[in-house]
Amino acid sequence: MCLAVPVRVEELIGDDQAVVELGGVKKHISVALVEDVQVGDYVILHVGYALSKLSEEEARKTLELFRQI
Amino acid sequence: MKYVDEFRDGNAARVLAEQIGAEVRPDRQYRLMEFCGGHTHTIFRCGVPDLLPDNVQMMHGPGCPVCVLPVKRIDAAVELALKHRVILCSYGDMLRVPGSQRMSLQKAKGQGADVRMLYSPADALAIAHQNPDRQVVFFAIGFETTTPPTAVILQQADQQALRNFSVFCNHVLTPPAIRGILEPARESGRSILEGLIGPGHVSLIIGSNPYRQLVDDYHLPIVVSGFEPLDLLQSIHRLIGLVNQGCCTVENQYTRAVSEQGNLRAQELMSEYFELRESFEWRGLGEMPASALRIKKRYAHLDAESRFDLTDSAGLDNKACECPAVLRAALKPTDCKLFGRSCTPENPIGSCMVSSEGACAAYYTYRTGAAGSV
Numbered sequence A: 001m002c003l004a005v006p007v008r009v010e011e012l013i014g015d016d017q018a019v020v021e022l023g024g025v026k027k028h029i030s031v032a033l034v035e036d037v038q039v040g041d042y043v044i045l046h047v048g049y050a051l052s053k054l055s056e057e058e059a060r061k062t063l064e065l066f067r068q069i
Numbered sequence B: 001m002k003y004v005d006e007f008r009d010g011n012a013a014r015v016l017a018e019q020i021g022a023e024v025r026p027d028r029q030y031r032l033m034e035f036c037g038g039h040t041h042t043i044f045r046c047g048v049p050d051l052l053p054d055n056v057q058m059m060h061g062p063g064c065p066v067c068v069l070p071v072k073r074i075d076a077a078v079e080l081a082l083k084h085r086v087i088l089c090s091y092g093d094m095l096r097v098p099g100s101q102r103m104s105l106q107k108a109k110g111q112g113a114d115v116r117m118l119y120s121p122a123d124a125l126a127i128a129h130q131n132p133d134r135q136v137v138f139f140a141i142g143f144e145t146t147t148p149p150t151a152v153i154l155q156q157a158d159q160q161a162l163r164n165f166s167v168f169c170n171h172v173l174t175p176p177a178i179r180g181i182l183e184p185a186r187e188s189g190r191s192i193l194e195g196l197i198g199p200g201h202v203s204l205i206i207g208s209n210p211y212r213q214l215v216d217d218y219h220l221p222i223v224v225s226g227f228e229p230l231d232l233l234q235s236i237h238r239l240i241g242l243v244n245q246g247c248c249t250v251e252n253q254y255t256r257a258v259s260e261q262g263n264l265r266a267q268e269l270m271s272e273y274f275e276l277r278e279s280f281e282w283r284g285l286g287e288m289p290a291s292a293l294r295i296k297k298r299y300a301h302l303d304a305e306s307r308f309d310l311t312d313s314a315g316l317d318n319k320a321c322e323c324p325a326v327l328r329a330a331l332k333p334t335d336c337k338l339f340g341r342s343c344t345p346e347n348p349i350g351s352c353m354v355s356s357e358g359a360c361a362a363y364y365t366y367r368t369g370a371a372g373s374v
């Protein structure tokens, strides 16, 4: 129910809608809740809505911590 | 998949597990609660408990919206569908939750009610447009993660002046639920937890700041965590370190998605359409003040509770079902006499067996060999 997954924004189609790819299937989602979404951004998708952008930089830092171990 | 696969690396998981083993003091007990049902699911799916030393115990919190909704709210949804003959739309899991006398929305559907399963609340608006001569009600449930999408459709319904659409609002709030777990223990001077894993997806919206008051009030550390196995292991490792140092602070492990202040746009939209209820009943935790949202008076035409006359059902739980104690982490699912016997995911008796994030369902699926071992 609270499942939320990272997806890449492939296309912005206006009206706060975007196209993303999820498991090889193209889907329309709403980006109404996130400011300034660009093509190529990764967002967390939940019940058809993007809830937040993912930060590449912060993801890299977290992964660095795993690599150091 | 990017942002997923890198956080599932088995070697890193083993090293993290070793680090946890090295950090743990043998003479201490570490009872760590993951609040969120999504975390519970990952913990079982990935066999996290098997990687942890014996004195680190994961306790499963009440953060599954399907699980915490009391029977009387299910009864009200059934009443909307059966008596008021609305088109009732909700998320798939909600259809299977038993209400009084084990009546569920799915059974109501079998009796001719028009009940529809949604993937997204946006679909409810489409159904309202396609059925202008029917009333359409969206049975909205969920924590702060799921509330902003409901706010978006309220805004759209309002702007489009939709006359045949309303929301039956059951959105609940995370910080009061954490208090609901910790306050009784504090009052009775018992300690029940050493640390808490904060819900990552709720925190996308509310940010990590709201947990500060909680760590001050209840003197335990909180680490907001992502959802992949490495996220959880890293968060457990940090929590154990904080417990050892006696540090009662908030840390954010899920920095790639969660900020301190959260999603301001979503918060603004939520406060436009929702206000606090004085009190709301939770399964397991009872009545809790200021723990849920309702639709503001100004938007009463979009509120199913204003539009329809709903009976306040007594909401009879199955007496043998231990969901209330499971939701407070006072009992394990296997302590319930019905577990795996008359109560299974195919034929749930209590709400914790319905959603894959419910502790009973996760336990049944991954710990009893029903789906093979992990």
Ligand code: SF4
Pocket: B320, B321, B322, B323, B326, B333, B336, B337, B338, B339, B340, B343, B344, B348, B349, B350, B351, B352, B353, B360
């Ligand atoms: S096993 Fe079924 S009846 Fe028992 S506590 Fe869990 S959901 Fe309730």
